[in-house]
Amino acid sequence: MSTLIMQSDSASSAxxxxxxxxVRRRADALAIDLAAIPGSGVAGRVTLRDLLRAAGQTDEAATVDAGEPGTSTDGASAEVSSAPPAYVTPVVRRLAVSHGVDLAQVVGTGVGGRIRKQDVLAAAAASHQTTTSNGGKPSPAGQDARRGTVEPLTSSRADLESRASESLQGSAWRTAVVEVDLAAVTRLATEWALDAPQTGPLAVVPYIVRAVAQSLQANAVLNATVHAERGAIEFHAREDLAVELEGSAGVVVVEIPDASSTSVQAIARLMASADEDDREVSSETATFILTCGSGNDVLFDTPLLPIGRTGALNVGAVVKRPVVMSDPEMGLGDTIAVRSLVLLALTYDHRLVRSTDAARFLARVRQQVESGDFS
Structure with missing residues (x-):
């Protein structure tokens, strides 16, 4: 009995x-307890190089540090026929696909010959300056290079589609949307002079993240996981958030553990430290997901619910619009003012979350953001 208890404690700590x-799969294969390894990543996260060094595989860890060929952070097997000769991150691969760039023809300028985002963009720009076989005429501007082509379905895309379909089939999705005035947090972003502030539309996101985390404390039904195989619902004790920042190079996931106890300044620093070239894209361990379009013109999007999760929030585009304002204290009646607004779209599992739960959660988020009370 004591052996079983010790194994359970070790598993829970890991x-x-x-x-x-x-990293978890690699640790299982090496029979190493992750809880015993000091993490060097953001917020103490255990990285692949930390694990390899703890396992005594210093040569392989050095290869990870140098970014040499043969090490792939996405865990996929190298394809002999089509894989480029240098180390390439999943984000760079997606960028190459979107621009129609053959990575095998790109010379990497990174450490150890690694192909970086800038290398792919430079190759894409050079290809636009070359002529095509269509009578020697340049390719028409604004046309996607993938037109008329066939490409294989990557494992990451196939996995995403499979998980989304499984989540849709196993839960009942609904979406609720509220409009939020950003005047207060826009002013705070300037007055507080954050150590590592975001710029543009993303400047307000750390405040929204903090408000979401605190609202989840009062609405645990949206910070839960449904374990269908066990017939149980787990209400999480911490608000471990993941913020998905979507840009031209793909999706970068910023992990914010115990977000309700994390300051706005710390959240801003975590977001600013996200590296589009190196960061692994994974939000599987988060209890709640936020997605952001990085300032695109889409008013809002419906975020995908990860399997078993009960809620996910999309932060839409920040827009300026005239709004009717009422100020009874000043006795001015209704006035019209130009305000910065954003739409927050909450996707939730209606099997567990009622529409009143969703409305109460969004109302609390809006109240805190519009009041600017983050003391």
């Missing part, structure tokens, strides 16, 4: 450690 699914 699960509490911040680490990507790739």
């Amino acid at each position: 699960e509490a450690v911040l680490a990507t699914p790739l």
Whole structure:
């Protein structure tokens, strides 16, 4: 009996450690307890190099540090026929696909010959300056290079589609949307002079993240996981958030553990430290997901619910619009003012979350953001 208890305690402590699914799988294969490894990543996350060094595989860890060929952070097997000769992150691969760039023809300028985002963009720009076989005429501007082509379905895309379909089939999705005035947090972003502030539309996101985390404390039904195979619902004791920042190079996931106890300044620093070239894309360990379009013109989007999760929030585009304002204290009646507004779209599992739960959660988020009370 005592042996079983010790194994259970070890498993639970390992699960509490911040680490990507790739690192966890590697640790299981090496029979190493992640809880015993000091993490060097953001917020103490255990990275692949930390695990390899703890396992005594210093040569392989040095290869990870240098970014040499043969090490892939996405865990996928190298394809002999089509894989480029240098180390390429999943984000760079997606960028190459979107621009129609053959990575095998790109010379990497990074450490150890690594192909970086800038290398792909430079190759894409050079291809637009070359002529095509269509009578030697340049390709028409604004046309996607993938027109008329066939490409294989990558494992990451196939996995995403499979998970989304499984989540849709196993839960009842609904979406609720509220409009939020950003005047107060826009002013705070300037007055507080954050150590590592975001710029543009993303400047307000750390405040929204903090408000979401605190609202989840009062609405645990949206910070839960449905374990269908066990017939149980787990209400999480912490608000471990993941913020998905979507840009031209793909999705970068910023992990914010115990977000309700994390300051706005710390959240801003975590977001500013996200590296589009190196960061592994994974939000599987988060209890709640926020998605952001990085300032695109889409008013809002419906975020995908990860399997088993009960809620996810999309932060839409920040827009300026005239709004009717009422100020009874000043006795001015209704006035019209130009305000910065954003739409927050909450996707939730209606099997567990009622529409009144969703409305109460969004109302609390809006109240805190519009009041600017983050003391």
